Amino acid sequence: MTSVRPVVAGRTDRARHQRPAPPGAAARRGRGARRSERLAPYVLLAPAVLIIVLLRLWPLLLGVNFSFTGDGDRDGTMVGLDNYRELLADPLFRGALRNVGLLVLLLPVAVAIPGLLATFIYLRVPGHRFYRSVYFFPAVLSPVIVGAIFNLLLAFDGPLNTVLGGVGIGPTDWLGDPDVAMFVVVGVHIWATFGMALVVFLAGFATLDASLLDAARVDGASLPQTIRHVIVPSLSRTIQFVFVTTMIGMLTSMFGLLYVMTSGGPEGSTYLPEYYIWIQQGQMNRPALASAASTVLFVVMLVVGLAQISLLRRGVREA
Structure with missing residues (x-):
């Protein structure tokens, strides 16, 4: 006697209504997934970009x-390059640009000091625990407090x-001598x-x-040789970052010290x-001229930063 298998209700109906996927549907789904991955x-x-x-x-x-507009009676009027001509004719602004050149020359010193201290701490030279415990203390002080001290x-x-x-050694007027004051600040x-x-x-270490x-230690390399041929090439990206950020800090974060210590003098x-x-914005009420000076400062930082990165990359390749 032949047994009849029971039919599950609804199964034949679902099978009857299912249709094969149209040709190319899987390919379209794959292209959509890849497009979503590219757009993610x-x-x-x-x-962040917004x-x-x-x-x-x-x-x-x-x-x-705004730097191409006028101040005072010509407020809001386009004046072309008049503000930039006035900047170049102002001895105070030319002196400020010369000081920017001095900062660029002193920048390697500003980067070498923390770089060497970090090397000493990493290599555990005598006194590295002392450096590790006190190195960050000045960074938490306000520039006004530092200047007053x-x-x-x-x-x-x-x-x-x-x-x-x-x-x-005879006394020196550290903040009153024009040849010394900028180096001190x-x-x-x-x-x-x-x-x-x-x-x-x-x-970076x-x-x-x-x-x-x-x-390098096995080969008998000295500390200067290790720094030049091992540490500097290995930390090239870190050094580039510190160079650029230190330069930006020296050009844009010294106002507090200048205001407290010298007020721009002597x-x-x-x-x-x-x-x-x-001075131009806050005391002379010349915002357009201040905008021109800000634009010049931005261009100077951009050019100097790109030049530093290029020189550092070349130096690392030669090392």
Whole structure:
């Protein structure tokens, strides 16, 4: 006797209504998935790009456009390059640009100090625990506090000149001598800010291949040779980043020290573009001229930054 298998209700109906997928449907789904994968990075970056455009690039373009307008009676009137001609004719602004050149020359020193300290800490030379414990302390101080402290230390009758007088060296007017004041302010700025660069260098050392240092030690390489042929090429990206950020900090973050320590003096010898911009905007009520000076400062930072990156890359390749 033949047994009859029961039919599950609805199964034949579903089978009857199912149709084969049309030709090329799988290919279209694959192309759609690949298109979504390609668009995903742009969708994720879109909010950040929008914020940069609205809060950075658009105000920058407005400032550049404003630099071609006039001040005072010519407020809002297009004046062409008159503001830039006035800047080049102003001895204070020319002095500020010369000081920018001085900062560029002193920039390797500002980068070498935290770089060497980070190297000593990484190689665990004697005293590295002391450096690790105190290096970041100046970075948490306000520039106003730092300036006030060094005003007391560097006063003509202050502790530093007293110590120098005790060893037979005559007193120096550290903040009143036009030939010395700018170097003093830059030195104070380096002391107050090198902690951040040191943190970046230590982060770079965390990615350094320790086997390279071991190989250099086995080959009998000295510390200078190890730094030049192993550490510098391995940390080239970190060094480039520190160079650029340190330069930007020296050109745009020294206002507090300048205001407290020298107020641009003596004889305008410590003027920097950012201090000049504040004078024109805040005291002289000339926003268009200040915008022109800001545009010049931006161009200078861009050119110097690109030149530094190019030179550093060439130096790393030669090393």
